[in-house]
Amino acid sequence: MRTDRSPDQLPDAPVTHSPVQREQRAGGWRHVILALRLLSLWLVSPPTFAHAATLLYVHPTDPTCQGQSPCYQTIQAAVDAAQSGDTIRIQAGTYQEQVNISGKNNVAGASEADRILLEADPAAPVGSVILQGAVSQCTNGYAIRLQQSKFITIRGLTITGAGGQAISLMGGNNQNAAIHIERNRIFGNGSPECSGGITIARGNPDTLIVNNLIYANGRNGITFIDADGGPHYLVSNTIHGNAWSGVNVARSHEVHLVNNLITGNGTASGSTGGRFGVKREGSTSPQPAGITLLNNLLCGNRLGEIDGPALDATDGNNLTPTGTEGPGVSASPGCEVPANLFANLNGPDTQPNTADDDFTLATTSPAIDRGMDPRTLGLNPSFNPLFEADFSGEGRRPRDGNGSGTAEFDLGALEAGVTARPTVTNLNPTTGVHGQTITLFTVTGERLGGATALTFLKDGTPDAAITATNLSVNPEGTQLTASVTLAATATLGSRIVTVTTPEGTSDATATSGNTFTVLGQITLVPDFVSLVEGQSGGLTVQLSAPAPTGGSTVTLESANTGIATVPASVTVGAGATSAPTSVTAVFEGTTNLTASATGFASGQTVVTVRAPIPSIGSFNPSSGKVGTSVVIFGTGFRPTPSANTVRFTGPNSTWVAATVSAASSTSLTVSVPTGAITDPLQVITSGGTAISPGHFIVLPTEDFQLSVAPATIV
Incomplete structure (x- = not known):
């Protein structure tokens, strides 16, 4: 019997499927290597498309995307424009729309190098990018649907209010490959008629679902439908309080569940479809080896923690209230009580199933330091930063949460004992000229208290030519000031500004809020003190750094052409630092001449024109x-x-x-x-x-x- 088939899925089609080779890690079941997977997880092949990766911006109301370009006002418009390797950066706001990702990277040879990233702006507060469902009914009521696409990442969104699935991966002839779903808050989607979390249909190999909060959705939190598919990897998710089961797996999908918290599911009355933590569809030839459970906590699910052919000798270190479900399960009495797991589940508004529900672990939670190291699963090593992140940000795992002296992974989407890393949302000024000192450089953000370093990254490496001293942070931790010296040797171009505190370093992903640009200086040098009306004089345009390949076009402007005129522009040749031009006096008086060029601070000089002697x-x-x-x-x-x-x-x-x-x-x-x-x-x-x-x-x-x-x- 096919379980919970989504109304918007197309008919099944055959899919090639590879077996999993497993090894037991020395010392027991806790570390099992899921190695030698499909080559797409191991290998990074050369880029498939001749396309320079582009950063696309989205803002729901600002047509300039806060001064960024290219700018789109809907996510769908940016998705339509995206090509291989592009990043779609969604700025803070609420977007009421459906997003259909279709036919992206759908060519032979597509690889990790072609991955398209759809992400909430890293500079925006967590949870401030909201995709609000635009269709209230179940059928075709998805918020995001993927079909015939490969190497796509969806990261950092809050998805709520969809009549159907928050995220739907179509199957069969429309199946996808290597889809990553990371660090999203998915709640309040679906209905009693259809699942509202994540639905994955037939095929869809190498799906990775990591560090998501999936709660209070209609029917199942995550559903695998149709006969077969995968492999799929569910790592470090918190799946809580969904109406039916936390995870529902059709009979022949290959699914690996690692370090998940699956709690309190089955909130809807009745039993049709299941009300379990993990439900595996039965069949005449059950395949428990097709689903792997390693280091998961399954507690408080209404009709039971695990149902169907799921457990065998390959599973280990899972926790349930009684530990009697089968191989690889131990008892954690009291884990069915939410207060034993979470510090403040209902969040600041004290209401369940809302956008501020807080799944931070309680200080004595049995989920602390109980995870395996997912970096040992044998997946592509480039995925390790995904496992080292948690829902709130990058670089947060593993930590020593129980005082044992050893940093270990927690279960669920949030790592305990970690104060959120600092964030940088604005810089003032955003540019500076090499050879100068900015005596008051201001960084605005969150959690800046205790800052120990202000760093300017060039190509990912700290720039020794830019130094910050006299760091000071306001009591609220929202503003840092410093004196910043740009050495004359500092090369021109952009830098990513990061703040380091005892809790970590802010995100080094370039955003409009953390990018600083080092400029050169233009100097205008006249060869005269003043000019008489009708007379011309020489003017030299000097650059403090050599002009780049192709030269620099310097735009010239006179503030009052009735007094003196200059040519519209002059070109400084590639590698050169100066070029001659001229000034023509028109009428007595003084006027400012301004020279500007990309990458350089404008230069000015004053020209005085004298009346002739009568x-x-x-x-x-x-x-x-x-x-x-x-x-x-x-x-x-x-x-x-x-x-x-x-x-x-x-x-x-x-x-x-x-x-x-x-x-x-x-x-x-x-x-x-x-x-x-x-x-x-x-x-x-x-x-x-x-x-x-x-x-x-x-x-x-x-x-x-x-x-x-x-x-x-x-």
């Missing part, structure tokens, strides 16, 4: 009475009448000002002022003073009136 060539007429209009010809005059002062010679070596009624750069029109006498004229502008080479002759003005009397003559 000169007087002639005037017309050369003589006249007071009030006569005179046109003065010359050069360097100002085009605005009021910007020119014209003076005639006055008595006793004085000057008498004349009113300028019209002006151009070569002529001025004035009237002879009262008091003027014969002598040179003078023109004064901001550029200087000019005196005419000849004298203007002031003619006398009649100062009497002739009258005749009598008025008439006879």
Whole structure:
């Protein structure tokens, strides 16, 4: 009988299936090596596609993704655009949509090098990326569905409210391969009619489900349907309080359960479909060797902990309340009581089955230090960081949780005795110029208290050319300040900033919140002090570091082109550190010139343009009475009448000002002022003073009136 077949699965198709070679580890069943699996788990083959891996960003409301590009506003749009090796980074927010991952990496020879990562932004708080179900009914009510795809990872999401499965792996002709489901919170999905956790149909070899919280879903937490499939690996998950069974396995799927906490399942009334921790479908030819249970705790599941042909001599170190289920099971009395396992199961809101349910282990939990080392399972060594992570972050396992002096793995998705590592969410400033010191560098994040190091990583290695001193953290542990010195030898480019505390080091995955860029400096060097209107001067663009391959295009801009102009750009050749250009003076005044280029801090200089020194060539007429209009010809005059002062010679070596009624750069029109006498004229502008080479002759003005009397003559 097929169990819990999902309404959205297509018919079965044959699938090739390999046996598992197992070995017992010395000293008992605790360490069993599941070795020599499919080559896809062992080997990392060359990339299948000629594609440079791209980081794609998603934000539900910000079309710029907080200044990142390329930016998408739905997860599905980013998935559609993703290619081999890409990472889809989902920024904090709620996304109400269905995500269909179809036909990705579906070619012969696809490998780990082609893996597409769909992840919550590492800089966002855990749980802040929420995929809300968009379809309320069971049929086709999935939140995420995968079909005909290989080497896909789904990491760090909260998935809730889907009418059907949170994650569905289709089978048969639509089956997938090497799907990883990591560090997700999956709750409140499905219904009494269909499972709401994770459903895996026929085939789907090399599925890895690790460090997930799977709780309060309709029917089963994890369901394997159709006749056969796998191998599948369930490692370090907490599977709690689902309506039917925690894990339901069809008769011929090959499933390996390691270090899981499977508790309190079977919350729905009745018994149809099972209400167990692990349920294995029976058949006329049972194959208990097809399901391996190593170091799991199964407690408090309503109708029993293990049902069906599941246990044999290959299983070991599992815990149940009584230990009577069969081979490889020991008793852990009281483990069926949630308070004995978890410190605060209902979380801050004190309500069960909500987004803040807290599966942190109680200090005396029987799950502490009871796991095997999953790095010894014989899987691809590149998976070890996945096993060393827990639900909250990377690098958290193993720890010494019971004071034995030996670091060991806990059971479930959360490692005990670990304060969450620090996180870095923002830097200020985000850029700096080599050769300079940033006296106040601010890091914003969480759990920064006790910081011992602020490190700038270049290509994954600490950059010795950047040093941080005078570290100080506020009492809340949310802000760190330091003085950061960028040596002149610091190469240009981005760095990942990490903070180290006694609890660990923040994530070294590049995000918009932890990336710092070292810039070069542009310097503008003019070969003049000032320019006269109409004159050109030389300008050298200098870079503090050689231009990269292809050269650097430096954009030039004048703040006021009415004063001085520059070319739109100049190119500094590859490997060079300077290039010449020019400045053309237009009109007197000062203006800022700015030069900018990718990878360099902008440079500025101030250009001063002087008015030319005026000169007087002639005037017309050369003589006249007071009030006569005179046109003065010359050069360097100002085009605005009021910007020119014209003076005639006055008595006793004085000057008498004349009113300028019209002006151009070569002529001025004035009237002879009262008091003027014969002598040179003078023109004064901001550029200087000019005196005419000849004298203007002031003619006398009649100062009497002739009258005749009598008025008439006879």
